[in-house]
Amino acid sequence: MEKLSEDQIDKKLAKLDGWKYSKNAIHTSFQFENFKDAFTVMTRIAFEAEAQQHHPNWGNVYNELEISLSTHDADGVTEKDFKLAQAIEEIIEAG
Amino acid sequence: MEKLSEDQIDKKLAKLDGWKYSKNAIHTSFQFENFKDAFTVMTRIAFEAEAQQHHPNWGNVYNELEISLSTHDADGVTEKDFKLAQAIEEIIEAG
Numbered sequence: 001m002e003k004l005s006e007d008q009i010d011k012k013l014a015k016l017d018g019w020k021y022s023k024n025a026i027h028t029s030f031q032f033e034n035f036k037d038a039f040t041v042m043t044r045i046a047f048e049a050e051a052q053q054h055h056p057n058w059g060n061v062y063n064e065l066e067i068s069l070s071t072h073d074a075d076g077v078t079e080k081d082f083k084l085a086q087a088i089e090e091i092i093e094a095g
Numbered sequence: 096m097e098k099l100s101e102d103q104i105d106k107k108l109a110k111l112d113g114w115k116y117s118k119n120a121i122h123t124s125f126q127f128e129n130f131k132d133a134f135t136v137m138t139r140i141a142f143e144a145e146a147q148q149h150h151p152n153w154g155n156v157y158n159e160l161e162i163s164l165s166t167h168d169a170d171g172v173t174e175k176d177f178k179l180a181q182a183i184e185e186i187i188e189a190g
Contacts, residue, residue, distance in 0.1 A: 050134075055130045059153065
Protein backbone atom coordinates (compact mmCIF):
# COMPACT_ATOMS: atom_id res chain seq x y z
CA MET A 1 0.00 0.00 0.00
CA GLU A 2 1.62 3.21 -1.25
CA LYS A 3 1.93 6.40 0.79
CA LEU A 4 -0.18 9.20 -0.74
CA SER A 5 1.30 12.61 -1.59
CA GLU A 6 0.04 15.71 0.20
CA ASP A 7 -1.76 16.75 -3.02
CA GLN A 8 -3.51 13.39 -3.20
CA ILE A 9 -4.41 13.62 0.48
CA ASP A 10 -5.83 17.16 0.09
CA LYS A 11 -8.08 16.04 -2.77
CA LYS A 12 -9.39 13.12 -0.75
CA LEU A 13 -9.87 15.20 2.39
CA ALA A 14 -12.13 17.54 0.40
CA LYS A 15 -14.59 14.66 0.02
CA LEU A 16 -14.74 14.05 3.78
CA ASP A 17 -16.26 16.20 6.50
CA GLY A 18 -13.98 17.78 9.09
CA TRP A 19 -10.81 15.73 8.69
CA LYS A 20 -7.37 17.38 8.67
CA TYR A 21 -3.92 16.21 7.67
CA SER A 22 -0.93 16.72 9.92
CA LYS A 23 2.14 14.79 11.03
CA ASN A 24 1.73 11.94 8.53
CA ALA A 25 -1.83 11.15 9.62
CA ILE A 26 -5.42 12.33 9.11
CA HIS A 27 -7.34 13.45 12.17
CA THR A 28 -10.88 14.19 13.26
CA SER A 29 -12.88 14.55 16.44
CA PHE A 30 -16.49 14.12 17.44
CA GLN A 31 -18.59 15.19 20.37
CA PHE A 32 -21.55 13.13 21.55
CA GLU A 33 -24.33 13.57 24.07
CA ASN A 34 -22.59 11.44 26.69
CA PHE A 35 -20.16 8.56 27.25
CA LYS A 36 -22.64 5.87 26.27
CA ASP A 37 -23.26 7.47 22.90
CA ALA A 38 -19.51 7.94 22.34
CA PHE A 39 -18.73 4.33 23.19
CA THR A 40 -21.60 3.03 21.08
CA VAL A 41 -20.07 4.73 18.04
CA MET A 42 -16.61 3.48 19.05
CA THR A 43 -17.98 -0.06 19.08
CA ARG A 44 -19.38 0.31 15.56
CA ILE A 45 -16.05 1.73 14.40
CA ALA A 46 -14.17 -1.10 16.15
CA PHE A 47 -16.11 -3.74 14.20
CA GLU A 48 -15.49 -1.89 10.93
CA ALA A 49 -11.77 -1.45 11.70
CA GLU A 50 -11.43 -5.13 12.53
CA ALA A 51 -13.24 -6.08 9.30
CA GLN A 52 -10.86 -3.84 7.32
CA GLN A 53 -7.88 -5.09 9.35
CA HIS A 54 -6.90 -1.46 9.72
CA HIS A 55 -7.17 0.19 13.11
CA PRO A 56 -7.43 3.74 14.42
CA ASN A 57 -5.25 5.62 16.87
CA TRP A 58 -8.00 7.00 19.05
CA GLY A 59 -8.76 8.53 22.39
CA ASN A 60 -11.91 9.16 24.37
CA VAL A 61 -12.82 11.28 27.37
CA TYR A 62 -16.50 11.14 28.38
CA ASN A 63 -18.40 12.42 25.31
CA GLU A 64 -15.36 13.30 23.20
CA LEU A 65 -13.70 11.09 20.61
CA GLU A 66 -10.48 11.89 18.77
CA ILE A 67 -9.37 9.73 15.85
CA SER A 68 -6.13 9.66 13.90
CA LEU A 69 -5.54 7.38 10.94
CA SER A 70 -2.25 6.46 9.35
CA THR A 71 -0.67 3.39 7.81
CA HIS A 72 2.25 2.20 9.90
CA ASP A 73 3.86 0.11 7.15
CA ALA A 74 3.81 3.06 4.72
CA ASP A 75 4.88 5.62 7.34
CA GLY A 76 2.09 7.91 6.16
CA VAL A 77 -1.45 8.08 4.84
CA THR A 78 -2.69 5.53 2.29
CA GLU A 79 -5.94 4.48 0.63
CA LYS A 80 -6.52 2.23 3.66
CA ASP A 81 -6.90 5.29 5.86
CA PHE A 82 -9.42 6.92 3.55
CA LYS A 83 -11.38 3.69 3.30
CA LEU A 84 -11.67 3.57 7.10
CA ALA A 85 -12.35 7.34 7.31
CA GLN A 86 -15.22 6.91 4.84
CA ALA A 87 -16.67 4.08 6.93
CA ILE A 88 -16.38 6.21 10.07
CA GLU A 89 -18.24 9.05 8.33
CA GLU A 90 -21.03 6.63 7.40
CA ILE A 91 -21.25 5.33 10.98
CA ILE A 92 -21.47 8.89 12.32
CA GLU A 93 -24.12 9.89 9.77
CA ALA A 94 -26.20 6.80 10.54
CA GLY A 95 -25.88 7.35 14.32
CA MET B 96 -15.56 14.00 46.55
CA GLU B 97 -12.32 15.25 48.09
CA LYS B 98 -8.98 15.40 46.27
CA LEU B 99 -6.48 12.97 47.82
CA SER B 100 -3.02 14.08 48.96
CA GLU B 101 0.08 12.65 47.28
CA ASP B 102 0.74 10.57 50.42
CA GLN B 103 -2.77 9.12 50.30
CA ILE B 104 -2.38 8.42 46.58
CA ASP B 105 0.99 6.67 47.08
CA LYS B 106 -0.48 4.37 49.73
CA LYS B 107 -3.39 3.45 47.48
CA LEU B 108 -1.17 2.96 44.42
CA ALA B 109 0.85 0.39 46.40
CA LYS B 110 -2.26 -1.81 46.44
CA LEU B 111 -2.65 -1.68 42.65
CA ASP B 112 -0.47 -3.24 39.97
CA GLY B 113 1.47 -0.96 37.63
CA TRP B 114 -0.32 2.36 38.12
CA LYS B 115 1.62 5.62 38.44
CA TYR B 116 0.68 9.10 39.60
CA SER B 117 1.59 12.16 37.58
CA LYS B 118 0.00 15.45 36.56
CA ASN B 119 -3.02 15.15 38.86
CA ALA B 120 -4.04 11.75 37.51
CA ILE B 121 -3.21 8.05 37.85
CA HIS B 122 -2.06 6.22 34.74
CA THR B 123 -1.57 2.70 33.47
CA SER B 124 -1.18 0.88 30.19
CA PHE B 125 -1.85 -2.62 28.94
CA GLN B 126 -0.79 -4.63 25.95
CA PHE B 127 -3.01 -7.32 24.46
CA GLU B 128 -2.66 -9.98 21.80
CA ASN B 129 -4.46 -7.91 19.18
CA PHE B 130 -7.07 -5.20 18.60
CA LYS B 131 -10.03 -7.47 19.26
CA ASP B 132 -8.70 -8.42 22.69
CA ALA B 133 -7.95 -4.78 23.51
CA PHE B 134 -11.42 -3.63 22.49
CA THR B 135 -13.09 -6.49 24.34
CA VAL B 136 -11.46 -5.30 27.56
CA MET B 137 -12.34 -1.69 26.70
CA THR B 138 -15.98 -2.71 26.38
CA ARG B 139 -15.96 -4.35 29.82
CA ILE B 140 -14.32 -1.24 31.27
CA ALA B 141 -16.87 0.98 29.48
CA PHE B 142 -19.79 -0.81 31.16
CA GLU B 143 -18.10 -0.57 34.56
CA ALA B 144 -17.29 3.13 34.05
CA GLU B 145 -20.87 3.86 33.04
CA ALA B 146 -22.17 1.97 36.08
CA GLN B 147 -19.88 4.01 38.33
CA GLN B 148 -20.71 7.20 36.43
CA HIS B 149 -16.99 7.88 36.34
CA HIS B 150 -15.16 7.65 33.03
CA PRO B 151 -11.58 7.15 31.91
CA ASN B 152 -9.37 9.29 29.72
CA TRP B 153 -8.10 6.55 27.46
CA GLY B 154 -6.42 5.87 24.17
CA ASN B 155 -5.94 2.79 22.04
CA VAL B 156 -3.73 1.87 19.11
CA TYR B 157 -4.12 -1.72 17.85
CA ASN B 158 -3.20 -3.90 20.87
CA GLU B 159 -2.20 -1.09 23.22
CA LEU B 160 -4.42 0.61 25.77
CA GLU B 161 -3.46 3.63 27.87
CA ILE B 162 -5.70 4.75 30.71
CA SER B 163 -5.61 7.87 32.86
CA LEU B 164 -8.03 8.48 35.71
CA SER B 165 -8.75 11.74 37.47
CA THR B 166 -11.78 13.50 38.92
CA HIS B 167 -12.56 16.63 36.97
CA ASP B 168 -14.67 18.27 39.68
CA ALA B 169 -11.90 17.81 42.28
CA ASP B 170 -9.10 18.79 39.88
CA GLY B 171 -7.14 15.75 41.01
CA VAL B 172 -7.35 12.14 42.11
CA THR B 173 -10.16 10.98 44.41
CA GLU B 174 -11.60 7.74 45.79
CA LYS B 175 -13.69 7.54 42.61
CA ASP B 176 -10.53 7.03 40.57
CA PHE B 177 -9.29 4.24 42.81
CA LYS B 178 -12.69 2.56 42.74
CA LEU B 179 -12.58 2.52 38.92
CA ALA B 180 -8.89 1.51 38.90
CA GLN B 181 -9.72 -1.45 41.15
CA ALA B 182 -12.53 -2.51 38.81
CA ILE B 183 -10.18 -2.22 35.82
CA GLU B 184 -7.63 -4.44 37.60
CA GLU B 185 -10.32 -7.04 38.19
CA ILE B 186 -11.41 -6.94 34.56
CA ILE B 187 -7.81 -7.41 33.42
CA GLU B 188 -7.21 -10.27 35.84
CA ALA B 189 -10.41 -12.02 34.76
CA GLY B 190 -9.59 -11.55 31.05
